Amino acid sequence: MKIEEYLFAMKKRCSRRKYTNRPIDSKYVQQLEDNIALYNKESGLNMKLIIGNGGKLFDGFRKSYGLFVGVQNYIAMIGSKTLLNRMEKVGRFGEKIILEATAMGLSTCWVGTSYDKNAAKELCEGNEVLDCVIAVGYSDEKHSLKERMMEYGMHRQNKSKEALIEAEEPMPEWFKQGMDSVYLAPTARNLRPFVFKYKDGQVTASITIPTETAIIDLGIAKFHFELGARVGSWDYGNGGHYYFDDKRKDSDI
Numbered sequence: 001m002k003i004e005e006y007l008f009a010m011k012k013r014c015s016r017r018k019y020t021n022r023p024i025d026s027k028y029v030q031q032l033e034d035n036i037a038l039y040n041k042e043s044g045l046n047m048k049l050i051i052g053n054g055g056k057l058f059d060g061f062r063k064s065y066g067l068f069v070g071v072q073n074y075i076a077m078i079g080s081k082t083l084l085n086r087m088e089k090v091g092r093f094g095e096k097i098i099l100e101a102t103a104m105g106l107s108t109c110w111v112g113t114s115y116d117k118n119a120a121k122e123l124c125e126g127n128e129v130l131d132c133v134i135a136v137g138y139s140d141e142k143h144s145l146k147e148r149m150m151e152y153g154m155h156r157q158n159k160s161k162e163a164l165i166e167a168e169e170p171m172p173e174w175f176k177q178g179m180d181s182v183y184l185a186p187t188a189r190n191l192r193p194f195v196f197k198y199k200d201g202q203v204t205a206s207i208t209i210p211t212e213t214a215i216i217d218l219g220i221a222k223f224h225f226e227l228g229a230r231v232g233s234w235d236y237g238n239g240g241h242y243y244f245d246d247k248r249k250d251s252d253i
């Protein structure tokens, strides 16, 4: 997908928690499968798309605290315990797939806690772990009352963009654009548990609140930054550097 399409999808994306029973069009299922296979190769993760069996993880009040309705499909974010930077890769590649799914007209939601973890563990082999899942499917355009209540609750916790930046002036335009995209990144409980620094011409990103999913959130946010700043690449890791490189092509995303 082209960088403009990722940026467009980024603005359109929002978490959806109620899904209709319309099956995902088969050509999109195939595209999701192909992309997941490609990113598994690239990252070393073992992400799996599960079609039509989502009820096992979400149905019944006990499983999702009643938060999710009608989830039929999901992506299990699985990786080996020994895979370096596993959780950051979960964030980066999961968000890449989410933006691609958004461009296909699909709804999504990252789910770290509100699902039946034991039922999902059956998908792991050997020393694999499941860090979280991503619900995917179609939603009605209109958000349900319960969805709106959740959104209200989450967005009350609203850290400003400035609170995510520690920078020397003048900030380059590409850094500001990167931060505009970071501000659109989903994070667990909308906590935005990170800070992006610009000092001596160098950009780094690190965790400020050590939550269970902070490194996943960081992976998502670093990917958004890269899309917004447009040219450059990141070192993995908490405190990792960003390298601005205006010779890099958009097709490298």
Ligand SMILES: Cc1cc2nc3c(=O)[nH]c(=O)nc-3n(C[C@H](O)[C@H](O)[C@H](O)COP(=O)(O)O)c2cc1C
Binding pocket: 013, 014, 015, 017, 067, 109, 110, 111, 112, 113, 114, 115, 132, 154, 155, 184, 185, 186, 187, 188, 189, 190, 213, 216, 217, 220
């Ligand atoms: C790693 C991660 C885990 C999440 N886990 C849950 C969850 O368990 N339940 C839930 O309802 N939303 C979950 N969310 C969704 C966030 O609440 C949501 O992204 C945030 O409130 C921002 O809203 P938006 O995605 O609509 O922009 C999670 C998001 C992330 C990134």
